[in-house]
Amino acid sequence: MPGEESVTIVVFSGELDRALAAFNIATTAASMGMEVTMFFTFWGLGVVKRGTLERGGKSPMQWMMGMMDRGGTGHLKLSKMDMLGAGRRSMKSLMKKYRMPSLEEMLPMAKELGVHFVACTTSMALMGLEEADFIDDVDEFAGAATYLGLASTGSVNLFI
Amino acid sequence: MEADDTLDCVGLYCPMPMVKTSKKIKEMQPGQVLEVLADDRGIRSDMPAWAEKTGNEFLGAEDAGDGEIRVYVRKK
Numbered sequence: 001m002p003g004e005e006s007v008t009i010v011v012f013s014g015e016l017d018r019a020l021a022a023f024n025i026a027t028t029a030a031s032m033g034m035e036v037t038m039f040f041t042f043w044g045l046g047v048v049k050r051g052t053l054e055r056g057g058k059s060p061m062q063w064m065m066g067m068m069d070r071g072g073t074g075h076l077k078l079s080k081m082d083m084l085g086a087g088r089r090s091m092k093s094l095m096k097k098y099r100m101p102s103l104e105e106m107l108p109m110a111k112e113l114g115v116h117f118v119a120c121t122t123s124m125a126l127m128g129l130e131e132a133d134f135i136d137d138v139d140e141f142a143g144a145a146t147y148l149g150l151a152s153t154g155s156v157n158l159f160i
Numbered sequence: 161m162e163a164d165d166t167l168d169c170v171g172l173y174c175p176m177p178m179v180k181t182s183k184k185i186k187e188m189q190p191g192q193v194l195e196v197l198a199d200d201r202g203i204r205s206d207m208p209a210w211a212e213k214t215g216n217e218f219l220g221a222e223d224a225g226d227g228e229i230r231v232y233v234r235k236k
Contacts, residue, residue: 005213024174024175025175027175027178027179028174028175028178028179031175031178031179031181031182031210032178032182032209032210032213032214033182033213033214033215034213098171098173099171099172099173099176100173100176101175101176106175109179113179113182
């Protein structure tokens with residue numbers, strides 16, 4: 001029955017291909033009338049980061065992590081065959097050729113369909129990230145109990 | 161089959177045909193029939209799954225030639 005089922009997706013990975021898979025399932029599920037929550041944690045936080053390089057209150061180690069893993073949809077690498085960006089560029093041009101939506105198109109589409117974005121506060125602390133480091137599309141900053149509360153009543157729970 | 165509205169999804173892959181179908185069906189009236197034209201063969205199994213989940217009625221699929229498929233859904 002419509003509106004009764006929910007989907008939770010833990011986005012742990014920060015790679016372009018894995019993020020695309022997560023968003024593909026999220027947007028499809030939302031189109032099927034399911035309530036969808038994407039819980040961004042650890043490297044997955046990079047998907048919803050602004051991709052800026054502000055120092056903020058980061059320690060030298062956190063600052064270096066931020067430099068090496070800048071985040072933002074435009075800076076994500078492929079999990080395989082990235083080849084210093086050559087693979088990524090080829091993949092993006094193939095996706096364009098086959099009229100597949102890019103991550104930059106999928107993200108607003110997910111929001112339009114009502115997908116709920118949660119960023120994990122524990123991973124944020126570890127990486128020295130503040131709420132201001134994230135795009136405005138993030139609805140909530142929360143921890144594992146929030147995820148489990150949603151997942152325990154959900155019918156589909158994925159870890160990507 | 162007579163359709164009240166048509167959606168062209170030729171050349172589109174996941175998640176686009178389902179996203180577009182769900183948007184289109186929201187604009188339609190209960191009882192109306194939507195025809196979706198696609199060339200991703202996944203639609204033959206995706207559309208019935210979508211319809212069952214959203215409570216709409218899948219009416220069937222047929223070959224439209226050139227590798228294209230026509231599927232019909234009635235809005236509930």
